[in-house]
Amino acid sequence: MRRLLPVKLDNYKPLRDVVFESLREAIIKGILKPGERLMELQLAEELGVSRTPVREALRKLELEGLVVMLPRRGAYVAGLSAKDIADIFEVRAALEALAAGLAAERITEEELEALERSLVELAEVMETNDLEAIVSLDTRFHEIIYRASRNDRLVQIISNLQDQIHRFRLTTLSRPGRTRETIEEHKKIVEAISERQAELAAQLAREHIENAESNLLASLLQEGENDSRDSAGRRPQ
Structure with missing residues (x-):
C-alpha cells in the first residue's frame, strides 16, 4: 500500500535533497515507524524516483540518527529505547x-x-x-x-x-x-x-x-x- 507521495521537483534543490526531506518528514511524522525496514526499491517506486537518490538519502538519514544501517540486513527506521x-x-x-x-x-x-x-x-x-x-x-x-x-x-x-x-x-x-x-x-x-x-x-x-x-x-x-x-x-x- 502506497504511503509516500511522489516527490515534487524543486528547481533550487538536488533530487537527493528532495528525497531526503520527504523521507525525513515521513519518519518524524511516524508514517515510517521505528523499527520498520526501509526497502530502497519500494521507497523509490512510491516516491517516483530511481534507487540512487533514495540510497543517498538513507545514508544522510543515518548520519542524523534517524536511520540505522545493519550489515547484510539493510536499513531500518531508528527506534528509541x-x-x-x-x-x-x-x-x-x-x-x-x-x-x-x-x-x-x-x-x-x-x-x-x-x-x-x-x-x-x-x-x-x-x-x-x-x-x-x-x-x-x-x-x-x-x-x-x-x-x-x-x-x-x-x-x-x-x-x-x-x-x-x-x-x-x-x-x-x-x-x-x-x-x-x-x-x-x-x-x-x-x-x-x-x-x-x-x-x-x-x-x-x-x-x-x-x-x-x-x-x-x-x-x-x-x-x-x-x-x-x-x-x-x-x-x-
Missing part, C-alpha cells in the same frame, strides 16, 4: 531551563507579545484537534524562548535535537488531555518570564519537559499493550 528517551529528555530539560531563565532576563516586549499570542492561538487550535497545527504552535512557542535567550550556542545545540523532539511532540500532544495541560504549563512559564523571575521560569520549563517525558512514556507503554493485544488476539475477560 527507554535509555535513549531518558538521555534526550535529560539534556533537553537542562537546555530548556537555561533558555527560559535567560529569556526572563533578556526578552523583548515584542517577544513577550508573541508568546502571549501563541497561547491564544494554541487554545483556539486545540478545539479543532488539528494535531499538525498544535505541534507547529508548540514548536513556535519554544523557539521564541530560544531566541529570547540571546545565546546563539544554546539555540544551535537545541536545534541539533529538533528531529527527535518533533517525533516526541507528535506522540505526547496526541495523548488525550495533554494539549490542555501544555497550555497551562506554557501560561505559567510566560508569567514567570514576563515578571523577570529567572529561577522560577527555569524551574517551570524543566517541569514542563519532565511532564512531556512522562506523557511520552505512558503513550509508548499504551502502544505496546495495544500491539500485544493485536498480536495475541482479544484478551480473556
